[in-house]
Amino acid sequence: SALSTLWLGRVCRTAAHELGHCFGMDHCVYYACAMQGAATISEDARQPPYLCPVDLAKLLHATSTTAVERYNALLAFCENPERKETLFFAPFAEWIRGRLDKIHA
Numbered sequence: 001s002a003l004s005t006l007w008l009g010r011v012c013r014t015a016a017h018e019l020g021h022c023f024g025m026d027h028c029v030y031y032a033c034a035m036q037g038a039a040t041i042s043e044d045a046r047q048p049p050y051l052c053p054v055d056l057a058k059l060l061h062a063t064s065t066t067a068v069e070r071y072n073a074l075l076a077f078c079e080n081p082e083r084k085e086t087l088f089f090a091p092f093a094e095w096i097r098g099r100l101d102k103i104h105a
Helices: 002-022 041-046 053-063 067-078 089-104
Strands: none
Touching: 002 041, 053 067, 067 089
């Protein structure tokens, strides 16, 4: 249902944000990013699911991975049949495909 999809999207965004803190990242002050701080529910709802270039570089360094590997793993998660057509994961999958296209161009 739409409500459970919304809930799962918020949980994934919150978990990604908190895991960023586990990797030593502070709240982002540079861009609209998953690592921005949120003081209200409306601020939380506006947070994008992706990392800005600054925080992406920090995460890739901390995890010894590449952007392509990260984006492919995220894309596989978003394209799972249970999530593929949802209001949160389908647009994020499109965004990831765009990033991968730019990397491979």
